[in-house]
Amino acid sequence: MNRSILRLFMVVVMLFTVLVVWTSRWTVFSATALNNNQLNPLQYYASLKIRRGNIYADNGAILARSVRATGGTWRRTYPYGPLYAQTIGYYFPQLGATGLEAARNTELKGAPSPLTSLFGNFSSGPKVGNDVYSTIDPRAQSLARQLIDQTLAKYHGVSGSAVAIVPQTGAVKVLYSTPSYNDNQPNSNTCHLPSCSEFFDAVQGGYPPGSTFKLVTTTAALNSGKFTPTSTLAGPSPLIVSGAPLHNDGNASYPAGTTLTEALTLSINTIYAQVGQRVGGTLMDEYMRRFGFYSVPPLDYPAGQMTPSGELFYPGPCNHSKSARLLPPTSGCVDLGRMSIGQDKLTVTPLQMAMVVSAIADNGRLMQPRLTNRVVNNLGQTVEQIKPTVDDQVMKPAIAKELQQMMRRVVEEGTGTAANLYGLNIGGKTGTASTDLCYHAPAVSGNCPNGLPLNDVWFVGFPEKNPKIAVAVELTDIPSGYGGVQAAPIAAQLIQLLLAEHQ
Amino acid sequence: MRARNWELFGLVPAALLVSAGFAAIYIQRSNQLSTVSLVYGGVFLGLCLAGHIFIRITLPHADPFIFPLVAVLACFGVVMVYRIDGATLARQQAQWFVLGLVLFAGTVLIFRDYRKLENYRYLIMIGSVLLLLLPRVPHVGVSTGGAYLAIHLPGITFQPTEIAKVGLVIFLASYLRDHRQALASGRRILGYAIPPLKHLGPLLVLWGAAMLALIVIKDIGSSLMFYGALLAILYVATDRISFVIVGLLLFAGGAWYLGTHIQHIDARVLDWLHPFSPKLYNDPLGSYQLANAQFAMAAGGLFGQGFGQSLLVVPGTHNLFIPVPSTDMIYAIITSELGLFGAAGLLLVYLLFVARGFKAAMLARDSFSKLLAVGLSSVFGLQVFVIVGGVTRVIPLTGVPLPFVSYGGSSILANFVLVALMLLVSDRARRPTIQPLRNMEMVP
Numbered sequence: 046m047n048r049s050i051l052r053l054f055m056v057v058v059m060l061f062t063v064l065v066v067w068t069s070r071w072t073v074f075s076a077t078a079l080n081n082n083q084l085n086p087l088q089y090y091a092s093l094k095i096r097r098g099n100i101y102a103d104n105g106a107i108l109a110r111s112v113r114a115t116g117g118t119w120r121r122t123y124p125y126g127p128l129y130a131q132t133i134g135y136y137f138p139q140l141g142a143t144g145l146e147a148a149r150n151t152e153l154k155g156a157p158s159p160l161t162s163l164f165g166n167f168s169s170g171p172k173v174g175n176d177v178y179s180t181i182d183p184r185a186q187s188l189a190r191q192l193i194d195q196t197l198a199k200y201h202g203v204s205g206s207a208v209a210i211v212p213q214t215g216a217v218k219v220l221y222s223t224p225s226y227n228d229n230q231p232n233s234n235t236c237h238l239p240s241c242s243e244f245f246d247a248v249q250g251g252y253p254p255g256s257t258f259k260l261v262t263t264t265a266a267l268n269s270g271k272f273t274p275t276s277t278l279a280g281p282s283p284l285i286v287s288g289a290p291l292h293n294d295g296n297a298s299y300p301a302g303t304t305l306t307e308a309l310t311l312s313i314n315t316i317y318a319q320v321g322q323r324v325g326g327t328l329m330d331e332y333m334r335r336f337g338f339y340s341v342p343p344l345d346y347p348a349g350q351m352t353p354s355g356e357l358f359y360p361g362p363c364n365h366s367k368s369a370r371l372l373p374p375t376s377g378c379v380d381l382g383r384m385s386i387g388q389d390k391l392t393v394t395p396l397q398m399a400m401v402v403s404a405i406a407d408n409g410r411l412m413q414p415r416l417t418n419r420v421v422n423n424l425g426q427t428v429e430q431i432k433p434t435v436d437d438q439v440m441k442p443a444i445a446k447e448l449q450q451m452m453r454r455v456v457e458e459g460t461g462t463a464a465n466l467y468g469l470n471i472g473g474k475t476g477t478a479s480t481d482l483c484y485h486a487p488a489v490s491g492n493c494p495n496g497l498p499l500n501d502v503w504f505v506g507f508p509e510k511n512p513k514i515a516v517a518v519e520l521t522d523i524p525s526g527y528g529g530v531q532a533a534p535i536a537a538q539l540i541q542l543l544l545a546e547h548q
Numbered sequence: 549m550r551a552r553n554w555e556l557f558g559l560v561p562a563a564l565l566v567s568a569g570f571a572a573i574y575i576q577r578s579n580q581l582s583t584v585s586l587v588y589g590g591v592f593l594g595l596c597l598a599g600h601i602f603i604r605i606t607l608p609h610a611d612p613f614i615f616p617l618v619a620v621l622a623c624f625g626v627v628m629v630y631r632i633d634g635a636t637l638a639r640q641q642a643q644w645f646v647l648g649l650v651l652f653a654g655t656v657l658i659f660r661d662y663r664k665l666e667n668y669r670y671l672i673m674i675g676s677v678l679l680l681l682l683p684r685v686p687h688v689g690v691s692t693g694g695a696y697l698a699i700h701l702p703g704i705t706f707q708p709t710e711i712a713k714v715g716l717v718i719f720l721a722s723y724l725r726d727h728r729q730a731l732a733s734g735r736r737i738l739g740y741a742i743p744p745l746k747h748l749g750p751l752l753v754l755w756g757a758a759m760l761a762l763i764v765i766k767d768i769g770s771s772l773m774f775y776g777a778l779l780a781i782l783y784v785a786t787d788r789i790s791f792v793i794v795g796l797l798l799f800a801g802g803a804w805y806l807g808t809h810i811q812h813i814d815a816r817v818l819d820w821l822h823p824f825s826p827k828l829y830n831d832p833l834g835s836y837q838l839a840n841a842q843f844a845m846a847a848g849g850l851f852g853q854g855f856g857q858s859l860l861v862v863p864g865t866h867n868l869f870i871p872v873p874s875t876d877m878i879y880a881i882i883t884s885e886l887g888l889f890g891a892a893g894l895l896l897v898y899l900l901f902v903a904r905g906f907k908a909a910m911l912a913r914d915s916f917s918k919l920l921a922v923g924l925s926s927v928f929g930l931q932v933f934v935i936v937g938g939v940t941r942v943i944p945l946t947g948v949p950l951p952f953v954s955y956g957g958s959s960i961l962a963n964f965v966l967v968a969l970m971l972l973v974s975d976r977a978r979r980p981t982i983q984p985l986r987n988m989e990m991v992p
Binding site (some may be wrong): 046048049051052053054057058061063064065067068073075077079082083085086087090093094114117118138194225435 | 725848863884891910922
């Protein structure tokens with residue numbers, strides 16, 4: 046009988062081995078598949094119980110915080126709603142995360158504790174994430190909203206954006222677009238234009254930059270050595286560019302001997318078209334890329350929520366793919382002359398233009414824009430200090446200085462005089478891009494016989510004597526709008542406030 | 549070292565386990581709990597010590613490892629139940645533990661010569677079968693998940709299968725002790741010895757009974773447990789593997805028929821095969837229990853999430869993530885918190901317990917003792933296989949308790965009787981044949 050008992054025991058050992066093997070199947074070999082199973086709610090449940098860290102403005106105001114909900118869970122609230130909704134975004138477990146909430150998700154939810162033993166981490170308790178201190182200036186952000194909304198109301202505009210960057214550090218002080226939405230109750234089904242938008246124009250919206258783009262053309266012209274500020278050209282109007290007549294504003298013609306500085310000051314299209322053509326596609330491509338065109342901005346914001354700037358082609362003879370895509374200035378499809386004055390198929394985000402003016406203001410050095418200053422744990426210790434990072438030296442400092450003085454002339458005596466606030470010495474550039482659309486009327490072959498043409502208007506600028514801030518303002522679809530009329534005053538007042546705040 | 553000192557020494561791991569476990573819970577929830585929680589640990593250890601002293605007096609020769617292994621399991625169980633369900637259930641579990649020890653002592657004292665159980669074997673069998681049928685009695689029995697395994701008496705819920713399993717093993721050991729010779733021999737037909745119908749008949753009746761039980765209590769797992777124990781005892785009694793093969797084929801045939809023709813078993817088989825089918829998962833009575841158990845185990849990984857870290861309640865609700873976490877599904881929680889290593893360690897303790905039972909059977913000097921110890925060890929091991937195999941999807945899930953670890957009174961009481969019988973067999977087996985003192989007295 047004992048032999049049978051031994052054999053029987055072998056069977057029991059086999060059965061128990063099967064149990065261990067099956068347990069290891071679920072705990073080890075198939076664990077990844079189980080953890081990623083569509084039906085597995087554990088990660089979602091775990092996220093409900095995490096108390097995410099707060100998001101603060103640069104003055105300590107709370108922009109996002111977690112409040113207790115039922116059953117040990119937490120819910121996000123945003124005390125200011127639409128004012129920061131586009132920038133901060135939202136975090137709701139069932140919807141996911143957007144904006145800075147998504148970009149700093151790892152920090153906000155807190156890393157898992159490394160100390161896990163057989164009996165667990167006794168002191169872990171409820172999970173608490175880290176606080177994120179952002180670079181946003183609440184007073185400037187509020188002022189941006191107030192000025193944009195007032196201007197849009199007064200001039201019958203649709204939407205507008207403002208971006209302000211500290212040139213030396215890349216810290217983003219203002220990042221705002223109207224219309225915004227309430228991030229306490231995001232709902233894409235009820236959020237519609239013109240009053241509500243979860244689409245963030247400041248970083249997602251591509252608009253023709255108009256004459257503000259002449260700053261990029263000038264940079265390429267000067268830094269390549271092909272032109273100096275005193276180089277002279279003639280600016281007839283119209284000028285045949287790529288087989289079609291190009292006009293100056295008011296159809297004004299300028300004689301031979303007009304300098305490049307004068308051409309920028311008065312925003313002479315036909316001169317800049319010639320400059321761009323002489324600089325050539327290869328150099329334009331190089332300088333656009335140095336400024337950050339053709340790539341997603343290096344901002345700590347979700348890459349999927351930002352649009353790269355450049356020549357945008359919809360599917361057609363030049364673009365055989367199924368969706369719109371960017372083509373470089375070296376492409377034969379690009380009208381280099383019109384691109385050089387910010388028209389053609391150029392689409393640029395307000396953030397990108399702010400980066401251009403920021404690089405010029407910091408003597409040609411482009412800092413990576415950033416929304417975060419530091420990350421602080423729940424004990425008040427700074428666990429991460431975000432260091433200013435140089436993106437590129439776009440141009441020689443001497444060239445940047447020349448460009449700064451040319452931009453000062455624009456505000457002193459050119460198209461941007463509305464930004465010439467006393468004592469600020471603002472340098473800047475206006476932009477007025479026609480959209481081929483008319484206000485409340487159909488367009489007839491690109492003209493508006495029965496109404497006002499809709500323009501995208503811009504102003505980019507910085508205080509030339511004290512370049513501590515760089516600003517880009519963009520307003521969409523302003524009837525007969527001008528960058529120097531609608532956008533310049535907003536930019537000037539933002540610069541004034543931000544300089545006072547950050548002396 | 550003498551056997552009883554080994555036993556005392558063997559209680560040290562149990563002591564460490566219960567202290568570390570309660571200390572861990574206390575530290576984790578110190579904001580909600582008082583130091584009273586630590587008292588539970590102390591009381592539990594005291595009970596283990598009392599059990600040891602009782603064995604020292606009454607069963608001095610018994611296997612020294614069986615009781616410490618039970619203590620380790622019970623201590624681990626009470627810590628887990630405390631962690632999952634809190635103080636109330638843990639206190640009840642501890643009370644059942646006290647009652648179990650009393651029953652243990654009673655069994656040892658009353659059945660010091662356990663062989664007199666043989667005289668009552670038919671009474672025991674009838675009683676066990678009645679207990680198995682009890683859950684089907686209207687107003688008394690309760691159906692959980694379609695199976696009839698429990699009865700409701702005023703104030704308590706009782707699982708009669710737990711008691712019946714011990715009774716049936718006693719009957720089988722006794723019956724097969726008498727008939728083993730006859731079953732092993734028999735007329736040879738085509739080189740195969742067919743036992744006389746007179747002896748084979750009752751076995752076929754038992755097979756029929758197991759199938760009937762399957763229909764009556766509608767539960768593959770418990771049937772597998774009983775039937776497996778029957779085959780184990782039969783094999784050891786006759787030493788004929790062909791009985792086992794024929795028996796397994798018969799059971800497989802019966803199970804297949806019932807699995808495809810009884811709706812409730814059919815549903816369990818479907819859940820077992822396709823727990824991640826969205827349709828089954830989202831059904832209120834569907835596979836989410838099994839699927840969530842697997843998600844929990846996957847979260848455990850190699851070393852576990854840590855004691856007390858497994859998610860029990862769906863956040864923001866009062867719904868349990870895995871239903872019945874402290875009884876049927878306790879193995880999933882254990883694996884989730886202590887990982888593959890913790891779970892394998894627990895299974896090793898069970899295996900050691902079964903091994904000591906088999907050891908007692910091998911040392912025993914008479915057939916009844918051998919068959920009894922083999923039967924008790926087998927039914928215990930099979931019970932672990934049925935519930936752990938159910939949770940880990942080796943076989944369809946059946947709600948039987950994980951012995952000594954799951955919360956549940958009837959299970960603890962029945963298993964203490966089982967341990968008492970095992971120690972009685974072991975004590976008799978290891979008792980020196982010639983007792984020097986008595987011999988000296990006999991010298992004139």
